[in-house]
Amino acid sequence: MSAPDFRDLLAANAEYQKDFGLTGFDGIARAGVAMITCMDSRIEPLEMIGLHTGDAKIIRTPGGRVTPDALIGCVLGVHLLGVERILVVPHTRCAMASGEDADVIARVKEETGEDLSGLTLGASTDQRARLLEDVDLLRTHPHVGERATVGGFLYDVDSGALEQLF
Template sequence: MTTRDFQDLLAANAEYQKDFGLTGFDGIARAGVAMITCMDSRIEPLEMIGLNTGDAKIIRTPGGRLTPDALIGCVLGVHLLGVERILVVPHTRCAMASGEDADIVARVADETGEDLSDLTIGASTDQRARLIEDVDLLRTHPHVGERALVGGFLYDVDSGALEQVL
């Protein structure tokens, strides 16, 4: 690996810096919102709920699942970063909903030859059941539940619609 491997991205960043105007933020979620959503590049978390930079904490995980790190983010968000509402937002046509962990592991093995069977991936075809599970965990968590409202939503990547599930 050389610096050249990232040269296009560094050049784009140099252009970005020329008009950079996002200084002065303190890290507090100004709208009191945190969102756990998928790492899918079709999702624009702030835009989908009418917020701007500095308004919310965005936590991205495969499938929009409440992973251990996402849970820590929520705990710190409600205690230190002004978070009062948490949205858990998986989405339609998600690869993490296309099968269970074994299916994803098999797909990776087929496509790359790599064995990921030592990982817990968190895939599930029952997206709504996982959403209910994740929301319930947050709502009943001793460091989150009484400090923030928690809602479960499903985002449609084809229409932009956000449906509240619970």
């Protein structure tokens, strides 16, 4: 049984199903691309690089970081899903770049009263250093590095520009 909080979304899904045309996709990244980017709702990963549904694997994490789950997605992508190129794409004006973990945790506590001090968030004001760290992790990973080309990019949420940094 559905919770009342989701009725609007289920109604929208019912409309979506009427014209659904993606039946039969096999899950392979047709363009050979995977992208790790932020969960920020201003980012349209496929559109920003001229791709469409079925072309790429999109992995979203806070700040566009290569988290353990994102790394597993990349490993499986290069071994089973046709991924040959991986883009790591954080973005401008990201909350995860507004401070360090302690700053974000303090902000949550101030705004909601919840204490997240037991969590590692991966926040950092040095986006370039974090991006280089994540790109190097993928490039040197024994199950990814020799199977895919990895690039580090920065997406500008105000202009739509994607700049390759690494």
